[in-house]
Amino acid sequence: MDSTRSTSRPARRHRRQPRTSSARTLAQLLVAVFVLVQLTCSSTTAYPTRRAATPSTTSHLYAPARKSFGPALTHATYRHALPRRPGTANNVATGALEYLTPVSGAPAGEIAAAFVAATVGVPVDEVVVMASHRSEHTGVSHVYLRQVKGGVEVANADANVNIDRLGRVISYGEAFFRGSVPTAPSLVAVAETAAPLQLHQAGNGAQHASSPTAVDSATSAVKIDPVAGYHALLRHLGMHDAVAQTSAAAFRLDPAMSTTTSTKHKLFRGTIARPAHAESDVVVGMTYLQTSSTSAKLVYEYEVELRDNWYHAHVCAATGAVESLVDWVADAASYEVYPIGVNDPDDGDRVRVKRPELVRASPDGWHSDRTTIGNNVIAQENLSGKADALLKEGELSAAYRPRSGHKLHFHYDIDFAKNPKSYLDASITQLFYMNNMLHDLFYAYGFTENAGNFQADNFGRGGVAGDPVVAFAQDGSGYNNANFATPPDGKNGKMRMYVWNTVVPNRDGDLENGIVIHEFGHGVSNRLTGGPHNSGCLAWGESGGMGEGWGDVWATIFRHRSADRARRDYGPWHMGKYANGGTTGIRKYPYSADMDVNPSTYSFLNHQGYWGVHAKGEVWASILLEVYWNLINDLGWTGDWKSAAVDKGNTLFNQLVVDGLTMQPCRPTFLDARSAILQAEAVLTGGRHACAVWRGFAKRGLGVDAQRIAGKNPWDDDTRIDGFSVPDECRS
Ligand SMILES: [Zn+2]
Structure with missing residues (x-):
């Protein structure tokens, strides 16, 4: 972001972080032990291998939630x-x-x-x-x-x-089962195996009758009692301290539960009296579970309601291996937020957005628990403005975040008569939502794992994992600004959003989507330009200026609404206007297609006052937006940004921008970036829209006859000459 009037910390820094911990090592050992145990239960059990496929340096910032998994039934x-x-x-x-x-x-x-x-x-x-x-x-x-x-x-x-x-x-x-199941044990058999639980004393005497053969077979299928199975589940979940909170005496068989449709087809149902770590009694049952079309086993079934997760699990009754795990919590996230298309509180109202994630971009959803921690983004307050120490594992997990109920509803009030601290929950929710939306949106355009995006788990799809964006709401280390640090792929992007004190009551930059978009844009453009391993390609000069410009472009186009197409001047759009008090933005000119409102052209870079990256960025954004407006004039506009449709002007434009970033060289000039976008157009649509692109560049001096005459210093002593011409074939 950076306003013209305030200075702040450097926008990008690299920080080496501790990458090992004894807890992690222990967890890995236990996982390894469980994999071995599981092989003795079934060689065909599908285990979540994708987590193991990512490097061991991932996810150190927080304890990752165990993800849902189960047998892969190839006969389905x-x-x-x-x-x-x-x-x-x-x-x-x-x-x-x-x-x-x-x-x-x-x-x-x-x-x-x-x-x-x-x-x-x-x-x-x-x-x-x-x-x-x-x-x-x-x-x-x-x-x-x-x-x-x-x-x-x-x-x-x-x-x-x-x-x-x-x-x-x-x-x-x-996906029906084609084989034969192990003989079900009688409750007596279960009780004998599971001594000292004495299940048969709890009632349901009708099931005592059982042939000796059946009991023998059953005892081979049931070797551990329901509480031992639960302990195995807790260990799988990494909840080792919770094991001691549940003793065998806590189990109760419940004959009355065998009556409803959903419970009557169990071998038995019962409960484990609410342990200290759970929100309610643990529900236990026994069923079969198929691990392939012809292989099945007896499993304990558990429903475990924890503070942040609500698990439905099946555990092998012979070995204690966890055969399947489903977290019911991840199902119905809802956020009360300013959605994409509403820039800030002056621009529209908040709405309740349900299940906004793009599944292929965020296959496990946005949340790892019931707070604003997830695979793409970890969002929290940072009122104290802590810097280096906060990224250490323990302190980050202790940072404050809003916590939802079971249904992942993040709905919080805002009283604008009060200072931002009073609506911190809403601010963090907005920040979490917007960062995730941008993760998913850019994923659709190719900012994927391989391209160096920000994710804790890369699902085995390439790139370096372990780097979700860490986003700080109401960061106390500054005012009237925001920043984003982009280290190379594999290290967390870090976003700091500040409170703005230019008016009373103060305003919160977290609520101005354009600022969040601009900051996230730094992460996108830095990772895509010159490769995900190289974060130094847009650091200064024209390339640094464009780094700011792309952020402003995205902030401007993502707030676009259908009705805006009718406005021939396309604007004016201000950057930072809401946060800055609601009267004026923080750039020299607002963005507009009207040359009287925004006269910026390429040669403005020669002028005094245009040596800084933000001023240069304004020029780049002003030029690039002309391309955008030309393309929506020709092809129309869609509100479905995540479609990445090449036959709509706005989505085609964004695709060309992202592809251009990927193709341009490290430390590009304006002319390089223009060429990369034109090449992207040629590759994607075969030159069909090349003249619309050229006319956009040429309108503001970056036509075919634009020139850059290098000076003796590489950063600010060059001379640019506007060129307003388009190629011959585009003259009409
Ligand atoms: Zn910026």
């Missing part, structure tokens, strides 16, 4: 009858569709169960309807089935069947 299928060849004249013209079953008047559940039983070849009495509903707008019934063996469910043997209004199956998916 999804089949649908329509349309077999989408878009062919045959289907379109006749509407003739092939159905998987004929018309039927039977209830949907019966149709579905019979269909799946016949298709997969399992007995009808092994198929149970877990849920069913009919969509009013399509008339399609959606039936959800689970397979049971001897009345006990195979927890991950699911099927879904879709049936049209005439009772015809139109599609289905299934």
Whole structure:
């Protein structure tokens, strides 16, 4: 950011951080032990290998949440009858569709169960309807089935069947189990194995009867008791201190729980009385779990509600290996924020944004827990303005963050009559949201793991992991500014947002999206230019100026709304106007296509007052925005930034900018950056929009006849000559 009137700390610094800890080493050992144990339980169990694929130097800043995983069922299928060849004249013209079953008047559940039983070849009495509903707008019934063996469910043997209004199956998916399961133990057998739990004393005597053979088989499938299985789960979660908080005596069998649809297909249900580390009783059951189409085992099933996670886990009853883990918390994040398209509190209202993540960019969502810690961004307050020490592991985890309930709802009030500290939760939420949005948005344009983006876990997709953006809201180390530090890939980007004291009550830069966008933009342009390992390519001179300019460009275009297209002057757009008190921005000129409002041209760089990077950046942004406006004039505009569509002006522009960053050399000049964007256009759209790009550059002096005459000093003694011409083929 940097306003013209204030100075602050250097924008970029490299800092070496401690990369090992004894706790980490212990955790790795335990993980290794569990992998070995698991191999004895099943050689086909899918284990989350992608975490192991990232370098061991990742995620030192916080304890990473254990991610959801489970057996990979390669036999899972999804089949649908329509349309077999989408878009062919045959289907379109006749509407003739092939159905998987004929018309039927039977209830949907019966149709579905019979269909799946016949298709997969399992007995009808092994198929149970877990849920069913009919969509009013399509008339399609959606039936959800689970397979049971001897009345006990195979927890991950699911099927879904879709049936049209005439009772015809139109599609289905299934991953039913094809093999034979271990014989289920009686509760007596479980009790004998699990002594001293004495499960049989807790009731449910009907299940005592069991053949000796069954008991023998069962005792091989059940070797640990429910509490020992829970301890194994706690160790998997890294909660070693919690193990001692749960003793065997805490387990209670609960016969009454075997009555509802969702619980009756368990071998048993029970609870572990609420341990100190949990929010409620731990729910325990026993089911089968398939690890492949023909291999299954008996598992303990746990529902564990913790402060930051709510786990549903299956643990091998023979070995204690964790076979699957689902965190229910990650499901429904919602943020009350100024969304992309609303720049600040003067520009529009906050809205509740639900599930905004782009799944391929953030496959595990934005949160690692119920606070503003996640794979892309770790956001917190820094009122005290601590600098070096704060990045140490312990102190960062102790920093204040808003904490949501189970549903990851981050909805906080703002009273603008008060100073920013009073709405810290809303500020951190805004900062977390915006950084994550930008992570996902730029991911769609190619700022991916390989390109050096900011992530704790790179999911084995390349690049160096271990570097989410650490974003400080209301950072007390300065006023009226913001900054972003971009070390090479693998080291955390660091964003500091300041409070602005130019008016009373003070204003919070965190609430002006344009400032956050500008700062995040430094991370994007620095990592993309000259390679992710080289963060020194936009440090000074024209390249440093463009580093500021790209940030202003993104801040300006991401606030664009559909109605703005009708404004022929495209502006004026101010940088930092809200934070700075609401009357004037912090650049010399606001951004506008009107030369009377913003007269900037290439040769302005020769002038006194244009030696600093922010002034140079204004010129670059003013030039580049002309390209943007030309492209939306030609191709229109879409509000769906994450589409990265090449047939819309704004998204094509952003793609060309990102591709240009990737292609331009380290320490580029304005002319280099212009050439890279033109080359990007040629590669992507074959020159179709080259003249629109050229006309944009030429309008502000960066046409084909622009010249740069190098002076004796590389940073500020050059002479630029405006060139307003376009190539011959663009003259019309
Ligand atoms: Zn800046």
